[in-house]
Amino acid sequence: MAAGIKHTEGALDLALVVNEGPVFASAGVFTSNRVVAAPVTLTRSHLASASLKAIILNSGGANACTGQAGFHDAQASARHLAPLLGCEVKEVGVCSTGMIGQRLPMDKILHGTDAAVAALASTPEAGAQAADAIRTTDTVPKTYEFSSQEGWQIGAMAKGAGMLAPALATMLCVITSDAILDDDMAAAALSEAVRTTFNRTDSDGCMSTNDSVILLASGASGVAPSEEDFTEALRSTCANLARQLLADAEGASHDIEITVAHASDEAAGEAVARAVSRSNLFKTAVFGNDPNWGRILSEVGTVPESVAPFDPEQIDVSINGVMVCRNGGVGEDRSLVDMTPREVQVLIDLKAGEENVVLWTNDLTHDYVHENSAYSS
């Protein structure tokens, strides 16, 4: 729906996702930020006491840092929608994305909700319009479909321009499936899928107040997949969407895949990968097509030994397949590295264990500075 929340005339800004059953399973994963937007607080509490049957999402305003009044606004959305769908208020989830610190125009939201209920449709067009309606600075909508050989499917949409903007509600994702699940299996599968996908995508290290990933399953296929099969399909769904978000990251010119090999454990590998992914010096070097391994190594060295045991003089670093740093010192000639592809692959071998961790980020560019200094003004 174009509810008039966005300033652009006719821009889609409201989406409704409804589970028509016969099964109603749901799960959600939310931002770990302590400054949490009102719709996240509300949806989290609903999920704790019920299975969600519907999600109402808006762009054009995050409803974050809006106090008790903002929380009442989110509640009003759910209270308005529930009787229209014949469900309970606690079965409604609410997601918002846009500027922080502004109240939502509730008259427009509620009118738009009426129109969205009247226009509910199970068509590809309706799905595409919903994915479009949750965009903010996204240049393209992000969707993904998965069909199992057993006859169950997953459909998903996400918004987010590379985890880049907490003044926007960085990332929203709604995943639907016609598989037969229960809430426990939905929660376990979602948590596992998000852990190694969205949570390993770190564009600029900034954590949003509104991040929400919600799964609804209807059982309409009549097929109950194994937890292993469903989790793997969900993982590939989340991985695909995470890469779409990163590819649309504001101003990025390189996607960067950081692999930490032979870490002592997963937490150690992730800490090292995250430290490197958050180094502005490393990220500007990549923007400059500069295989500057010294900036990688000095960032690896900031991780405390209690978190990641390793010997700095044993570390190898390869960039796009060329081992430019061997045993903590100079390796192959750095001029052998071809930095022209969009994707840059960094391999950091800690030689401290058996665990491998992969994390994705992007470079720091003039366009990032431009878009984020000009955004709200």
Add this chain to the structure above:
Amino acid sequence: MAAGIKHTEGALDLALVVNEGPVFASAGVFTSNRVVAAPVTLTRSHLASASLKAIILNSGGANACTGQAGFHDAQASARHLAPLLGCEVKEVGVCSTGMIGQRLPMDKILHGTDAAVAALASTPEAGAQAADAIRTTDTVPKTYEFSSQEGWQIGAMAKGAGMLAPALATMLCVITSDAILDDDMAAAALSEAVRTTFNRTDSDGCMSTNDSVILLASGASGVAPSEEDFTEALRSTCANLARQLLADAEGASHDIEITVAHASDEAAGEAVARAVSRSNLFKTAVFGNDPNWGRILSEVGTVPESVAPFDPEQIDVSINGVMVCRNGGVGEDRSLVDMTPREVQVLIDLKAGEENVVLWTNDLTHDYVHENSAYSS
């Protein structure tokens, strides 16, 4: 000395600081990075067993990530210098700054050392030349002088373009005094002075492999100050130099002072200030003269409760004196904030205790991206 280490013909690149006594007290504070340059490893070990009498410093190469060979190079510098000054090898400190991952041209270093010893002078010109010789991307040399009413003095020089570049040896600082100190008092005073000055200056969150702050005291004034007086003078010396480094930060257009008020304790306040100082979204907003308090609040919310207890709905944020966020929500009209001055003052009131912490950073600009993407190529 112009020893020929830098590629530019005639550029000063080698400096020698000698303590002529009668007292020989010294102390040093070094990077906490686990990837540590050879001269830091060497100087740390010398300081552990002796008082330093001389420091030899070079720009044009960091001698970091150079393995055992690099360590032998640093040792060779100390071994060459000690007999020329009639002191022991362990009484020599070595500091290097420049690109990571390249061996130093030792022939030039050793010849330059001979020339530096021959040219030793206690003149203002010699001091200015030394401050010039340790520059890398610094646009100006940084020095500071302090004279006490009791007759003792402090003189100091530093290099660093805003803690911005671990591919450079980010920061070197040598502080001399003619006060009568012993090593214990020198170490205690230096540690306390650095804690609230250099360690609260966080330009881009990147930690160098070479950071060194070294204090030498000669006792030549014949005056023994109280520990309190000397520490306070040293603190103001370090604070002044830290602000000089920040003012010269690569590409910065705003200096930013972040004050966290009413934190539960110092660590809590520092964690909150540091989180905000490392947010690219906050820093690009300041570059865009945008008083975007939502980006501050969402960064404050990333600090775990175990580190900094506070209620997100109690936080006030003022920018340049205007309280744009009150109790976690919208406060005064943001258009009242004047963002044109070079210095931007951010006050975050946690209302969680009695501790106030101040930290300095700068904005993230096009020039930062340009200088750091173009640096090594």
